[in-house]
Amino acid sequence: MTYLVRTLVSIEEFARSQVDRGRFIRVMKRVSDNNKIKKYRGRLEAAMNRFKVGHHAFYVNFFSDMAPGSFLCTFNHMKGYDRART
Numbered sequence: 426m427t428y429l430v431r432t433l434v435s436i437e438e439f440a441r442s443q444v445d446r447g448r449f450i451r452v453m454k455r456v457s458d459n460n461k462i463k464k465y466r467g468r469l470e471a472a473m474n475r476f477k478v479g480h481h482a483f484y485v486n487f488f489s490d491m492a493p494g495s496f497l498c499t500f501n502h503m504k505g506y507d508r509a510r511t
Contacts, residue, residue, distance in 0.1 A: 429472040436465050 439461065443451075451458075 429476045432465075432468050432472040436469065439465065 443458070446454075
């Protein structure tokens with residue numbers, strides 16, 4: 426999750442740095458800024474994917490430790506989560 430937070434903070438810092446720029450500077454740096462935004466989009470997508478994978482792994486481990494035969498254990502088995510651990 427720290428990677429996601431760091432990514433969001435860096436995007437916020439970039440956005441704040443752009444607010445006070447004048448129109449002339451914004452026009453002159455348009456291409457450069459668009460490239461930076463594309464990179465930030467890629468970083469954000471990667472960070473979100475890392476978060477999803479980590480979050481999923483947490484729940485797989487959490488539910489796999491439940492007592493056999495319990496409702497949640499049966500539910501996870503039906504959804505195929507036990508196959509992800511092998």
